[in-house]
Amino acid sequence: MGHPKIDNQLTSLNNVAIIMDGNGRWAKANKLKITQGHAKGVGVVKDIVEECIAQKINTLTIYAFSSENWSRPKSEINGIKTLIIKAISDQVPELVEQGVKLNFFGNLEDFGPNVINKISLAEDATSLENPSLQLNVALGYGGRKDIIQTTKLLAEKVKDGKISLKDINEDIFAEFSVVPIDNIDLVIRTGGDKRLSNFLLFQIAYAEIMFIDKLWPDFTKQDFISCLESFKNVERRFGKRI
Secondary structure, three states: OOOOOOOOOOOOOOOOEEEEHHHHHHHHOOOOOOHHHHHHHHHHHHHHHHHHOOOOEEEEEEEEEEEHHHHHHHHHHHHHHHHHHHHHHHHHHHHHHHHHEEEOOOOHHHHHHHHHHHHHHHHHHOOOOOOEEEEEEEEEEOOHHHHHHHHHHHHHHHOOOOOOHHHHHHHHHHHHOOOOOOOEEEEEEEEOOOOOOOOOOOOOOOOOEEEEOOOOHHHHHHHHHHHHHHHHHOOOOOOOOO
């Protein structure tokens, strides 16, 4: 049975971001290992990617691992690294078939050569000029750190005379950020917490934000469609009086 299509042109819904929270709590509630919760969450990503393609969303940006997540137990981090490699190996052939372009961003070097190599191969395999969806995956990413790093890069460019101070604007800042998308229209956070957790702080300046109580492994395509439907009913003014 087909899902209803959302009129993206009418609602200007092109770029969606998701904070996928609740894998660990879901695993504990189901008396499973934390890594099993993360593995279940990967399956949900697959479903949402399929729905994004069906709804003709341009980009989906997911928060897979934040810069703060490094403080978690070493066993969980090692499990996540293993899962990243497995997920890429399992999912890339299907993503290629679907026409999905993969982009990873964040401090990727912290994940080690095995993960970096897999990421590089995945990005090369899905390098498409006209993808059905651009899937951006944040790994070891933090919004504040990104802003600081981008500011330093711009300062160096000014110091070297490659750009002038007056050239710096929002477009230039976005160009030098590690984030491969300028503006987010809709942010969805699962898991019940109502905070942004240092995610895309520059890019979500005018995004609509929806907090969902369901844990990420329980989030469904229909839940996603409900979020898109809710977005359709929002009047986006961008500071203007309409």
